[in-house]
Amino acid sequence: MRDGGAEDRGPQGRGPSGRTGRRLGPSTTRAAISTAALHEFAASGYEGASVRSIGRLAGVDPALIAYFFGSKRGLFDEVTRLPIEAPQVVSLVLDGERAAVGRRLARVVLETLADARNRAAMLALLRSASHDRETATLIRLAVVGDVLMPITTALDVADAELRAELAMAQISGFIFARHIIEVDAMGASDLDRLTTALGGILQHCLTAPVGN
Amino acid sequence: MRDGGAEDRGPQGRGPSGRTGRRLGPSTTRAAISTAALHEFAASGYEGASVRSIGRLAGVDPALIAYFFGSKRGLFDEVTRLPIEAPQVVSLVLDGERAAVGRRLARVVLETLADARNRAAMLALLRSASHDRETATLIRLAVVGDVLMPITTALDVADAELRAELAMAQISGFIFARHIIEVDAMGASDLDRLTTALGGILQHCLTAPVGN
DNA sequence: GTCTATAAGCAGATAGAC
DNA sequence: GTCTATCTGCTTATAGAC
Structure with missing residues (x-):
């Protein structure tokens, strides 16, 4: 769980294809960020969690959070939506x-x-x-x-x-x-x-x- | 209350003696900080309140907080002590x-x-x-x-x-x-x-x- | 007792290279 | 899709002038 749900992928990691660069197929980064954010927000609240700490936990560059979710608030809103009717x-x-x-x-x-x-x-x-x-x-x-x-x-x-x-x-x-x-x-x-x-x-x- | 309980005293304010510089008699700054801190901590919690916001509310330089209370934590501890046995x-x-x-x-x-x-x-x-x-x-x-x-x-x-x-x-x-x-x-x-x-x-x- | 200036660091957001 | 670099502004704390 510490690696954020994404497969192991260091900065120089390479996918099953053996090539460097972006992985083939659908990205798992969004889900990794989502999972990491849930942990961080649950542990520290909205203000206590930082975009950087979430990125670190997800093993992902913080800039990707803005890319996928627009802003920290957008990420919080999406991740705390309870599946309750x-x-x-x-x-x-x-x-x-x-x-x-x-x-x-x-x-x-x-x-x-x-x-x-x-x-x-x-x-x-x-x-x-x-x-x-x-x-x-x-x-x-x-x-x-x-x-x-x-x-x-x-x-x-x-x-x-x-x-x-x-x-x-x-x-x-x-x-x-x-x-x-x-x-x-x-x-x-x-x-x-x-x-x-x-x-x-x-x-x-x-x-x-x-x-x- | 907005001026933190201290008497009005702008940067160039002068005391009843007519002199500039530090006021004569016991300082009210400590009490002003204490009151302002209580408001800020109550409204925003420990992390949400900042030394600067407390200083601003008290009408006092933020550096004085360190001077009187050692640190932000010291101020929090002193101010949240309940008078309850x-x-x-x-x-x-x-x-x-x-x-x-x-x-x-x-x-x-x-x-x-x-x-x-x-x-x-x-x-x-x-x-x-x-x-x-x-x-x-x-x-x-x-x-x-x-x-x-x-x-x-x-x-x-x-x-x-x-x-x-x-x-x-x-x-x-x-x-x-x-x-x-x-x-x-x-x-x-x-x-x-x-x-x-x-x-x-x-x-x-x-x-x-x-x-x- | 009070203030200015500054250190050292982290925050969120974004432009642009690759 | 991902990352580096940077902007702007905030934080606590401290050294030293007045």
Whole structure:
């Protein structure tokens, strides 16, 4: 993974054809940059990662990033796009008994986190939101607006908006604690246990009486 | 506040004595830097804030920061020190009926957040933890280790460590959602309502059955 | 106590050679 | 498709004038 997903290719490397110069066939450089960028953005956030560090990790000249993706921002946007359809998540969470809605939401979150690529994208977004209002707005609209608000509205509870926001707080705090602060017990717990714990809290956020 | 808390003093400004050069009496520059740094670190995190931007906000030459605080790191450490005694918080939260332990913890959090200086320090720490392992470790030790773990241990519940970590997740997520993502309903809710909502969730984290 | 000047380095972006 | 070289502007830190 350290070599960025591209085949080994030093500055003087030569392809299977034995010729020097550009490789025959489709270039793998774009994918190498993409993979390296995901790692760097996930590890350091948007500002922390540099075009140069990404190029280094991908084993590629930094100038190629501008060539393929236009700019650092263009690369970030492309690489952090989650393959998640909000309406699909909403119906998946709502479909079933009301008492397990928190658990189903927790399962979606943890299953998404289990995939290395998705986890990297989510970490990149979370880390970047701290410094980048654009990313913060994206989270507010995409997570609260498109997923959680529709869920709380459909559940027909009081304070739908506040509940959706509290659920978002718990989900982002969970990822923060587990993957950024790297607390011990969360790291050591298996998926079932975490699903139960997070599911219970989310169930409380979404449906428990909250007023006063 | 824009002038950093120091009195107006342009490059050619002169003090009440009418003389040019350094002001008589104790310097206010150190406090001006401290105030400006808190704002900048809270708004942008450790990496996002620069010595120059802090100096500009304080109306002070950036070189003075090194003079007074040794380095950028020294300034950060001094300015983000919370005036909070862990043992005091622990006993405050534990003192009273068990059914309201979550609410008392929520009140401590929200009262700390209500003070502008403390809120800035907490935001600076939260924003910086995303990029800075040193800060992340500090949070793990100080918040989970010194405050929340003692609480869950004293409550004598199962999974004390996991509960403490989940409570930390909720608290940090709450601050993240309210002050970084800036969600609507949380911003519009009054303190009582937020105390009740956060308190209910924390009560669940700390004492509700979680096992399976 | 305060400032200017400068060192040494890294950032993102781009023009143009190959 | 790839790379070298460079532009411009930023960063932290420090030496020394006043």
